[in-house]
Amino acid sequence: MAQRPDLPAWGPGGLIGIGSGPEPGPGCGTRAAVVDGPGPYGCSSEGAAGTGETPPDGVTAGQALAGYLHDRSADFLRSLRQHRESGSDADGTEEAARQLRRAARRISATLHTFRPLAEEAWADQLRAELGWLSGALAREHALADRRDRLMAALQRLTGRTDRPQPAGRATGRGGDRTAAVRGAGPMRGRTAGGPAAEPSAGEPDTDGLLSEGAARAAALLDRQLTLARSRAHSAALQALGSARFHALADAVAVLASEVPLARAAGTASAAGALHPLAENAHRRLAEAVAALPPARAGHAHQADALSAEHRQDAPWHQVRTLVRLSRYAQEVVAPGRADPRLTEAGRALGRHRDAAEAASAAASAARTPRIAPATAYALGVLHADQRHEVAAARHTFSRLWLPGPEPESRWS
Numbered sequence: 557m558a559q560r561p562d563l564p565a566w567g568p569g570g571l572i573g574i575g576s577g578p579e580p581g582p583g584c585g586t587r588a589a590v591v592d593g594p595g596p597y598g599c600s601s602e603g604a605a606g607t608g609e610t611p612p613d614g615v616t617a618g619q620a621l622a623g624y625l626h627d628r629s630a631d632f633l634r635s636l637r638q639h640r641e642s643g644s645d646a647d648g649t650e651e652a653a654r655q656l657r658r659a660a661r662r663i664s665a666t667l668h669t670f671r672p673l674a675e676e677a678w679a680d681q682l683r684a685e686l687g688w689l690s691g692a693l694a695r696e697h698a699l700a701d702r703r704d705r706l707m708a709a710l711q712r713l714t715g716r717t718d719r720p721q722p723a724g725r726a727t728g729r730g731g732d733r734t735a736a737v738r739g740a741g742p743m744r745g746r747t748a749g750g751p752a753a754e755p756s757a758g759e760p761d762t763d764g765l766l767s768e769g770a771a772r773a774a775a776l777l778d779r780q781l782t783l784a785r786s787r788a789h790s791a792a793l794q795a796l797g798s799a800r801f802h803a804l805a806d807a808v809a810v811l812a813s814e815v816p817l818a819r820a821a822g823t824a825s826a827a828g829a830l831h832p833l834a835e836n837a838h839r840r841l842a843e844a845v846a847a848l849p850p851a852r853a854g855h856a857h858q859a860d861a862l863s864a865e866h867r868q869d870a871p872w873h874q875v876r877t878l879v880r881l882s883r884y885a886q887e888v889v890a891p892g893r894a895d896p897r898l899t900e901a902g903r904a905l906g907r908h909r910d911a912a913e914a915a916s917a918a919a920s921a922a923r924t925p926r927i928a929p930a931t932a933y934a935l936g937v938l939h940a941d942q943r944h945e946v947a948a949a950r951h952t953f954s955r956l957w958l959p960g961p962e963p964e965s966r967w968s
Contacts (some may be wrong), residue, residue, distance in 0.1 A: 617673055617829035618821035624888045625666060629812040632659035636805060639796075653693050653792075660686040663808070665884040669837045673821040673829060674956040682811075683850045685804045694796040698913070703781040705914050707774060709941055710934070766937055769930030773938065776931065826889070834885035839880040845957055848875065869912045872950065874906035882958050897956055904952040913944035918942060 634653035642648035665687040667679040795801055821829065848871055879902045886893065922935040 573673050574603040585718075598632050608775055615826050616822055617826050618815075618817045619822045620815065620826040620830060621666070621673055621821065622815040623887065625663060625815050626812055628659050628662045628666070629808045631657060632663065632808050635814060654697070657693050661688045662879070664690070664813070665881050666888060668886070669881055669885045670830065670833050672833065673818055673824075675818060677814045682804075682807055685800070685807070687803060689801065692792050696785055696792055699785040699788055700779055701910065702914050702917055703778060703785070704782075705910060706777050706917065706938065707916070709938055710770050710774050713937060713941060714767055719889070721873045724881075765930050765933050769928065769932070769934030770927060772931040773921070773934040776924065776927065776935075777917065780921060781917065830889045831964055834882075834889045837878070837881045837885045841882050843873070844875045844878050847871065855921065869908075869946070871907065872908055872912075872964065875953075876902065876909060879905060899954055901956045904949050904956065908946055908949035908953070911942045911949060915942035915946065941951070 569735060577609045583692060635652050635658075639649060639652035642652055667683050671679050694938050719732065849868060883902065885900055886898075918935050918939040922939065
């Protein structure tokens with residue numbers, strides 16, 4: 557990719573030697589709470605916009621917004637350089653891609669929340685391109701995690717320990733709930749904490765059926781997900797080598813030094829223009845949470861929480877997106893007011909998405925033509941286990957979302 561002649565090669569605007577300059581401060585904030593209270597969301601009055609601290613009086617909305625976008629675009633370009641330099645280092649490449657997606661999400665979310673302060677046509681086009689890149693890079697990672705998650709769940713459900721857990725993957729989600737899953741019906745042939753009980757006359761040996769089908773189910777899932785991951789990897793490499801990506805990288809390089817802003821952003825104060833838009837992001841989140849089905853939001857491991865299955869997943873995925881938008885808006889307007897509760901809420905909804913997609917993968921594999929009954933049974937048990945994980949994640953989120961009084965100001 558060509559170096560811009562009007563920018564130094566070491567700076568964030570250039571694509572040669574990206575990131576050699578000083579490291580910008582990390583995005584360091586979340587909104588002070590996932591709820592409407594209990595108190596005002598204050599912030600530090602020191603520092604300047606874009607440095608990880610609250611803008612002082614006299615800083616315009618354009619200066620604050622541009623400073624944040626400069627830092628995030630520098631993160632994007634630095635991650636791109638690390639990705640190119642990783643070479644055959646798979647771990648380094650994966651981490652660089654993760655950081656690239658992280659920066660792309662923040663730029664896109666900021667342009668979405670504060671769209672009235674930017675040139676809207678430019679912002680919409682850049683957001684679309686960043687969304688395309690983030691999706692292309694995320695699919696391979698998601699498929700790898702989904703495979704590891706399902707393999708670990710099968711091992712846990714059957715009590716097998718002959719195959720080691722994959723290194724570097726989070727495979728222990730919900731592991732303490734095995735007994736609850738077994739008590740739900742399909743696992744009744746095994747007594748808690750003891751050897752398998754002999755099935756009574758005329759009763760199928762569900763333990764034996766599960767053990768027989770688990771190996772075939774694992775092989776089927778491994779084959780399907782590994783193939784999908786290989787295709788996603790090829791698609792990601794193709795995307796990173798495309799003219800479309802080069803054009804996007806050039807646009808982000810320009811963003812590192814120049815942000816096309818609306819005229820109003822140059823005259824309005826940061827508090828007067830940024831805070832209402834961040835407040836709108838929070839209000840959309842609160843409304844989406846209030847619209848979630850209440851009967852299924854607050855109870856874990858209930859049969860009714862599993863009945864609607866994937867039909868109820870979409871509203872929860874939307875809430876996860878809105879939580880992220882609210883967090884990123886906080887980073888712009890009051891970065892010193894990080895609250896771990898909102899971060900935990902985002903993690904719970906991330907577990908919800910992972911479990912829902914894993915359950916969908918198990919159900920899809922069970923629809924494979926001409927599979928053995930034992931394989932279909934094992935996939936059914938695996939699907940039910942992941943739907944229990946979905947219910948548990950919803951329960952965790954509902955406990956974090958505690959109503960409270962409306963503060964006079966969230967951001968100051």
